Amino acid sequence: MKRAGLLTLLLAACAPDPLKVCADPNNLPFSNRAGEGFENKLAELIASDLDRPIAYTWWAQRRGFVRNTVGEGACDIWPGVAAGLETLETTRPYYRASYMFVTRQSDDLAGLTLDDPRLKRLSLGVQLVGDDGGNTPPAHALARRGIIGNVRGYMLYGDYTRPNPPAAIVDAVEKGEIDAGLVWGPLAGYFARRSKVPLRLEPVTPWLDDNQWPMAYDISVGVRKDDPQLRDDVDRVLKARKREIAKLLEDYGIEPIGPQATAP
Structure with missing residues (x-):
């Protein structure tokens, strides 16, 4: 050699x-x-x-x-x-990351919590996981409170043929398709910075719902x-x-x- x-x-x-x-x-x-x-x-x-x-x-x-x-x-x-x-x-x-309420700053929606009565009349978006529609903790928390009919699901993985599919729920808030999105924090923070419309981000509270659903x-x-x-x-x-x-x-x-x- x-x-x-x-x-x-x-x-x-x-x-x-x-x-x-x-x-x-x-x-x-x-x-x-x-x-x-x-x-x-x-x-x-x-x-x-x-x-x-x-x-x-x-x-x-x-x-x-x-x-x-x-x-x-x-x-x-x-x-x-x-x-x-x-x-x-x-x-x-x-x-440490928290699910966040994402709303438009121009809307009077500051201070939302899972127990806020406003949630029953707002159009809400939540993230879902898996083809079977598996739910994220905020989705479980809303359902436990009977908040279902005004909730729209956004698949966490979305349309994988497009770039950044998880951004769809933040886009929906930006466009006014929903009033508030309950979004995983890193996604909310990253895409809200890139929004053409000023968005408000606040942690979803309480951080532990029903002693089983951490936010x-x-x-x-x-x-x-x-x-x-x-x-x-x-x-x-x-x-x-x-x-x-x-x-x-x-x-x-x-x-x-x-x-x-x-x-x-």
Whole structure:
């Protein structure tokens, strides 16, 4: 074998394994194939600090995402999971997000809560999950109060042939198709900043409805169950890069986790 070929083989053998990252290719503000999401940026920061190249496993974030990606060993981490998720090891939370009431600033709708009587006469939008119309916590909370007839569902994954399908519910508020949307916080913050119409964002409260439907979650990085060392390594990066991560989240309209945050 020629010396150059041998050197190439030796270098390849010594190269660190890539950090395989689970990500949705069309799900801003979280991730997309162009690397424009904040989870893309976070994954790049983690990989850099661990001195590992990054490699993506692209998979639409629908039901079965964990089972078909991290669960099958197709990737090492998923940058955005609820803290304490049983199917994965999870790191320290790096932000806390809440469902938000999204309304037009020109409308007199400040101060909405789940128990506000105005909800019964407003046109409302809620996000739904899955082809079976599985409900998000705000949808359950409204249904429990008998608020059904004036509620319109927006599939969280939407029309995947179009860019940023989860933005549809925020677009509907902007266009006046609904009076208020109950929207997952990172989506609300990111797309409200891009709205041509000034929008108002307020956390959905109470944060825990009927002692079973949380409206706010601590968000962590998910790691395979069989790799607690990687979880610890990622934890160290999250701690060391806390300021950079807070700035990253701020740039995307997401508030960083506060000291009083409590995992659901």
